[in-house]
Structure formats: structure tokens, C-alpha cells
Amino acid sequence: MKLLVCIKQVPDMESKFKVGAEGLWYDRHDLAWLMNEYDEYGVEQAVQLKEQTGADLTVLSIGPEQVKETIKKALAMGCDRGVHIVDDQAHLKDPFEIASMIAEFAGDKGFDLIFTGMQSQDRGSAQVGVMVAELLTIAAVTTVVDFAFVDGQVTVKRELEGGVKAKVASKLPVLITCQLGLNAPRYPTLPNIMKAKKKEMLSLPATDLRKAAALQETMKIEFPAKRSGGLFLEGEVASIADRLIRILKEKTTVLA
Amino acid sequence: MKMLLVAEYRQGELLESYTELLAFAGIMGAESAMFLTAGTAGELPKFSGRLYLAEVAEFGEYNPDVHKQLLLEVVEKEHPEMIVFSHSSYGWDLAPRLAVSLKAGQISEVVALQDGALVAPVCNGKLRRTMKSRGRITVVTLQAGAFGLADAAVGVPTVIPVTGNAKGNIDLQGYEMAEHGGVDLSKAEIIVSAGRGVGKPENIALVAGLAKALGGEYGASRPVVDSLWVEHNRQVGTTGLTVSPKLYVACGISGAVQHLAGMKKSEFVVAINTDKDAPIGDMADVFAVADLKQLLPLLIEKLQAL
Known part of the structure; x- marks a missing residue:
């Protein structure tokens, strides 16, 4: 059995963001970079499935040289080999372009199961995974919070709104998009980090892949207008506590 | 169009x-x-x-x-x-x-x-x-x-x-409902919620303590529930509960859209966060720029003294 997990490197969402020079994306300088949180669940699930079945597991990421660090983390978590599609312009590509690159790479590899995050923390389109499945004409189940592979069939729970879950079954091949809470992603151990350094890392220039045309364009990126009216309490903590209690007495009935 | x-x-x-x-x-x-x-x-x-x-x-x-x-x-x-x-x-x-x-x-x-x-x-x-x-x-x-x-x-x-004779490739086998487990935040008038900013599970007690001092219930955002620090039946947001209390206190919650969707009908919103730029500010009537680990014990003490 062959598995693929697709991951993205994203900034720490607690970062101070700035608008980039061309006004089309955030400034990529001076940010701390991490594996997209949703993808961590994908890597963990893929590694668990590898442990269960002895499957072969490839991890793929698209982006500039620095995304190798994130691929290495996935290798240290247990993936067998890394594929880095080298693309300095990946952050300006739309979901269809990104999905087309992944689908072209995966097209002739015969993956039985593909895992992706349900969305990225930065762009958040929730499109790429489903689009990869469509382009490969395989089944896809999104927003998965529970996964089992038994007798050659995948049974998952999808998270819907309001605490409801839907139980869904699919035969292989299938693509799964992973929601937060699907499992408990492991921390790479030091021996596994060392082992990961020796694992195969294939670099594939994006220019070697057929280029799909962009289907959307960004006019601008900006900070949302702050809603006015909110009162900021700053300064010494004791003074904040007193002012806050006074406001609750004046503006609400909860302390009455 | x-x-x-x-x-x-x-x-x-x-x-x-x-x-x-x-x-x-x-x-x-x-x-x-x-x-x-x-x-x-x-x-x-x-x-x-x-x-x-x-x-x-x-x-x-x-x-x-x-x-x-x-x-x-x-x-x-x-x-x-x-x-x-x-x-x-x-x-x-x-x-x-x-x-x-x-x-x-x-x-x-x-x-x-x-x-x-x-x-x-x-x-x-x-x-x-x-x-x-x-x-x-x-x-x-x-x-x-x-x-x-x-x-x-x-x-x-x-x-x-x-009509059509389309064939699908997946099989929906049924639904599973969330368990309420005795608490129903959707009816609570005062909710104090914990976000990722609480830092560690021990600090949930501070959030629960403030809720108690105010006579309300405590809730949490998704990351806190995913970390198993708080039970799922207390999760506020799209995939949890939609709440509409008189007072909502967001402690260490940055304000992801999924969370805001669950609490934006609150009458009065207090945010406690060290990051002034956190999107929860868009919803907050009052934004206390403070470390919740310092502010919450003081608030609890002062409320109990009222």
C-alpha cells in the first residue's frame, strides 16, 4: 500500500503580520515557520496507518528552500521519504494551481490513500485537498476527526456543525482531509530526528511540472478595519481589575 | 448577474x-x-x-x-x-x-x-x-x-x-450527536471561556474560578478542547455550541472566526489577552490587555469581596 501526505509550511499565527511589498500577500520576512496544524494530524494519521499496515509513506510539500525544515519534521515523525516541489512563488499561487502540481506529481504513483489538512492556517481556502482528489478522480472525504482502516476499507467520522458527526465509509483510493483533534500528533524524538537526516529527499523544480493557469487573482491584502467602540484597559493589573469590575457594574446586570 | x-x-x-x-x-x-x-x-x-x-x-x-x-x-x-x-x-x-x-x-x-x-x-x-x-x-x-x-x-x-443516474463513491452510514453531559452552555447567562492563551491545563482552574465568582459557567475554544483540557460539551464555536449570554469573558482567546461565530450574539463581551491585535478585539466591548494568570486571581478575589 502506498500513502501520500501533503503538508504546508505556514507562519506561527501568533506572529505580528505585515502587508508585503506588493500588497498581495503578507510579508514573509521575520516570521517563525511551522507545519500547518491541520497537516500535523494528517502526518500522524498517515504514520499510524503505516505502522498498522507496513505501507510506504511519502510526504510532499511545495515552497521555497525553507520548507525542507517542515518536511524533515514529517520525516522525523515517521514518513519514509520527502518530496520537495521547489517553488519560490508558491504563496502567490491559487488553490487550483497548487492542487494541479500535487495531482501531476501523484498522477502516476498509484497512491492508495492521500492525507491533507482540511485547510491551511494562513490561506484557509479548504480547497486544495478536494481539488487534488477531483483531478485524480478518486474519492475524497473532508473534515475528518476519526479514522479507521479495516478490511481494505476506510471508515471515518466527519465533523459537522453543532457537535454532530457523520460516519462515512469509502473504498480505496481515497483522499482524507484532516480536521483538528483527529489524533494526538507525536513529537519527533531525538533519535528519529537523527534518522530523518538520512532519509531520501527528492527535490523537484516546479518548472518541471506542467503549469496550470490561475483561476483567481488577488487585488489586495490588508488589515481589517477595527471595530470602534471597544474600550482598552491597560496598565497595572490591580487597576485593570478594579476598572473592569466597575464597568461590569455599570454596563451589565450580571453583578446586580 | x-x-x-x-x-x-x-x-x-x-x-x-x-x-x-x-x-x-x-x-x-x-x-x-x-x-x-x-x-x-x-x-x-x-x-x-x-x-x-x-x-x-x-x-x-x-x-x-x-x-x-x-x-x-x-x-x-x-x-x-x-x-x-x-x-x-x-x-x-x-x-x-x-x-x-x-x-x-x-x-x-x-x-x-x-x-x-x-x-x-x-x-x-x-x-x-x-x-x-x-x-x-x-x-x-x-x-x-x-x-x-x-x-x-x-x-x-x-x-x-x-433526476439522474449518478453513482457516488462514498457511503454515509449515519450521524452521531454530541453529548451534553449535564451542562448546557447555550442557556448560560454568564460564560467565561478559556483559549489557547491559558498556556497549560492547570490554568483552566482560574477560568473556572472566575466563572464561579461571577455565578456563571466556564467554556473553552477549540484548541483547548482538542488538547483535552476541557470537555467537548463546553466548546464554544461553529463545531461546538452557539451561545448568547449576557456576559462573555474570553480569556486568552485570539478570536478565530469559528469561535467568533459561536459567541457573537453575546450581549457584553470582555476580552482578556496580552495581544492587543487579537481579532477577538473586534467583538470586545472591553479589552483588558493583561496576562490572565495575573488578572484572573485578582478579579476572583475582588469579586468574592463584593
């Missing part, structure tokens, strides 16, 4: 979110038709226009490959310039399939319009992006609650039955 709106039906019921699609179509001045898979004998969306109705007994509530094929046939008939879904577990699952089939650009989680272009959040709402599609057709998903009708929806649709 011609629009095709895709309404949702789950667990035997039409979801109210179709009115948000109508509100968006209204703002865009579009002529709209609607697609729905539902029990054809049940409640129908209230609007005046063509309703393409597929029988749920035949096509299933969640069977995206089949729904896509049915939708493609409707698109052939209607030639919409825009196809609009809710950004929901149904919409974000189905929309990209249709976008690929139609080679249409998809713009996800739209929250506003600006000069005819679509605005969507980036980085958990810290930034927003204005976009447009390049193709003849644009697929759009709308953030829950971003658009709403001022008045109740009215009208009776002209029903056009949709």
Missing part, C-alpha cells in the same frame, strides 16, 4: 443558512435559482424563483460526487455566473469539486463585498484579502453569519425536479 444558490439539508431538515445565500444574492442584485437535495414532500426554501429539487431518498444527504453531477446538469440549464454555497461542512466539501469540473475559480469564506470583488479572511482573520475569479464562472462559499436577510424570507419557489 445569474446566480445558482446551493441550499443544505441535514438529518431530515432544511438548514436556515439558505437565507444567507439569498441575502448575498440580494446585495449582488442577482437573479437566483436554487439547488437542494431534500425530501420533496417536506419544507421548502421560501423564495420566488426556480428550485431544482433532488429527492434525498434517492441521492442522499451527503454524497458529494453525486450532488456534483446533479449540480453540473443544473448549471447546463441555468448558465449561472456565480455558484454560491455556505462555507460549511457541506459547502466546503462540495464547492471545490464543482470548481474543478467547471474550471471555475473558487473564493472561500467570503465575508464582504468591495467594489464588486470578494473579501475573505487570511491568517485566522488577522488579515483580509480582496479577490476575484478569472473565469466565466465563480464558485463562492460564504462565511456563516456574514450575510443575513433583514426580514424573514418569503415566496414560493417553482419546483423543477432533478
Whole structure:
């Protein structure tokens, strides 16, 4: 059995963001970079499935040289080999372009199961995974919070709104998009980090892949207008506590 | 402009979110038709226009490959310039399939319009992006609650039955409901919620302590529940509970859109956060810029002394 997990490197969402020079994306300088949180669940699930079945597991990421660090983390978590599609312009590509690159790479590899995050923390389109499945004409189940592979069939729970879950079954091949809470992603151990350094890392220039045309364009990126009216309490903590209690007495009935 | 709106039906019921699609179509001045898979004998969306109705007994509530094929046939008939879904577990699952089939650009989680272009959040709402599609057709998903009708929806649709022999590749086996476990935050008048900023599980006690001092219940945002620090029945947000207390105190919650969607009906919102730029500020009536580990013990002490 062959598995693929697709991951993205994203900034720490607690970062101070700035608008980039061309006004089309955030400034990529001076940010701390991490594996997209949703993808961590994908890597963990893929590694668990590898442990269960002895499957072969490839991890793929698209982006500039620095995304190798994130691929290495996935290798240290247990993936067998890394594929880095080298693309300095990946952050300006739309979901269809990104999905087309992944689908072209995966097209002739015969993956039985593909895992992706349900969305990225930065762009958040929730499109790429489903689009990869469509382009490969395989089944896809999104927003998965529970996964089992038994007798050659995948049974998952999808998270819907309001605490409801839907139980869904699919035969292989299938693509799964992973929601937060699907499992408990492991921390790479030091021996596994060392082992990961020796694992195969294939670099594939994006220019070697057929280029799909962009289907959307960004006019601008900006900070949302702050809603006015909110009162900021700053300064010494004791003074904040007193002012806050006074406001609750004046503006609400909860302390009455 | 011609629009095709895709309404949702789950667990035997039409979801109210179709009115948000109508509100968006209204703002865009579009002529709209609607697609729905539902029990054809049940409640129908209230609007005046063509309703393409597929029988749920035949096509299933969640069977995206089949729904896509049915939708493609409707698109052939209607030639919409825009196809609009809710950004929901149904919409974000189905929309990209249709976008690929139609080679249409998809713009996800739209929250506003600006000069005819679509605005969507980036980085958990810290930034927003204005976009447009390049193709003849644009697929759009709308953030829950971003658009709403001022008045109740009215009208009776002209029903056009949709049939087909589409085959799906997945099997919906049933639903599982959340357990309430004795607490029902949706009825609480005062809620103090913990976010990722609480730092470690021990600090949940501070949040619960403040809730107790105020005579309310404590809740949590998703990351805290995923970390198993707080039970799921206390989770506020899209995938948890929608609450509408008199007072909502958000402790260390940055304010991801999914969380804001669950608490924005609160009457009075207090945010406690060290990051002044946290998006929760958009909802907050009062924003205490402080470390909750220092502020909460003081607040509890002072409230108990009242």
C-alpha cells in the first residue's frame, strides 16, 4: 500500500503580520515557520496507518528552500521519504494551481490513500485537498476527526456543525482531509530526528511540472478595519481589575 | 448577474443558512435559482424563483460526487455566473469539486463585498484579502453569519425536479450527536471561556474560578478542547455550541472566526489577552490587555469581596 501526505509550511499565527511589498500577500520576512496544524494530524494519521499496515509513506510539500525544515519534521515523525516541489512563488499561487502540481506529481504513483489538512492556517481556502482528489478522480472525504482502516476499507467520522458527526465509509483510493483533534500528533524524538537526516529527499523544480493557469487573482491584502467602540484597559493589573469590575457594574446586570 | 444558490439539508431538515445565500444574492442584485437535495414532500426554501429539487431518498444527504453531477446538469440549464454555497461542512466539501469540473475559480469564506470583488479572511482573520475569479464562472462559499436577510424570507419557489443516474463513491452510514453531559452552555447567562492563551491545563482552574465568582459557567475554544483540557460539551464555536449570554469573558482567546461565530450574539463581551491585535478585539466591548494568570486571581478575589 502506498500513502501520500501533503503538508504546508505556514507562519506561527501568533506572529505580528505585515502587508508585503506588493500588497498581495503578507510579508514573509521575520516570521517563525511551522507545519500547518491541520497537516500535523494528517502526518500522524498517515504514520499510524503505516505502522498498522507496513505501507510506504511519502510526504510532499511545495515552497521555497525553507520548507525542507517542515518536511524533515514529517520525516522525523515517521514518513519514509520527502518530496520537495521547489517553488519560490508558491504563496502567490491559487488553490487550483497548487492542487494541479500535487495531482501531476501523484498522477502516476498509484497512491492508495492521500492525507491533507482540511485547510491551511494562513490561506484557509479548504480547497486544495478536494481539488487534488477531483483531478485524480478518486474519492475524497473532508473534515475528518476519526479514522479507521479495516478490511481494505476506510471508515471515518466527519465533523459537522453543532457537535454532530457523520460516519462515512469509502473504498480505496481515497483522499482524507484532516480536521483538528483527529489524533494526538507525536513529537519527533531525538533519535528519529537523527534518522530523518538520512532519509531520501527528492527535490523537484516546479518548472518541471506542467503549469496550470490561475483561476483567481488577488487585488489586495490588508488589515481589517477595527471595530470602534471597544474600550482598552491597560496598565497595572490591580487597576485593570478594579476598572473592569466597575464597568461590569455599570454596563451589565450580571453583578446586580 | 445569474446566480445558482446551493441550499443544505441535514438529518431530515432544511438548514436556515439558505437565507444567507439569498441575502448575498440580494446585495449582488442577482437573479437566483436554487439547488437542494431534500425530501420533496417536506419544507421548502421560501423564495420566488426556480428550485431544482433532488429527492434525498434517492441521492442522499451527503454524497458529494453525486450532488456534483446533479449540480453540473443544473448549471447546463441555468448558465449561472456565480455558484454560491455556505462555507460549511457541506459547502466546503462540495464547492471545490464543482470548481474543478467547471474550471471555475473558487473564493472561500467570503465575508464582504468591495467594489464588486470578494473579501475573505487570511491568517485566522488577522488579515483580509480582496479577490476575484478569472473565469466565466465563480464558485463562492460564504462565511456563516456574514450575510443575513433583514426580514424573514418569503415566496414560493417553482419546483423543477432533478433526476439522474449518478453513482457516488462514498457511503454515509449515519450521524452521531454530541453529548451534553449535564451542562448546557447555550442557556448560560454568564460564560467565561478559556483559549489557547491559558498556556497549560492547570490554568483552566482560574477560568473556572472566575466563572464561579461571577455565578456563571466556564467554556473553552477549540484548541483547548482538542488538547483535552476541557470537555467537548463546553466548546464554544461553529463545531461546538452557539451561545448568547449576557456576559462573555474570553480569556486568552485570539478570536478565530469559528469561535467568533459561536459567541457573537453575546450581549457584553470582555476580552482578556496580552495581544492587543487579537481579532477577538473586534467583538470586545472591553479589552483588558493583561496576562490572565495575573488578572484572573485578582478579579476572583475582588469579586468574592463584593
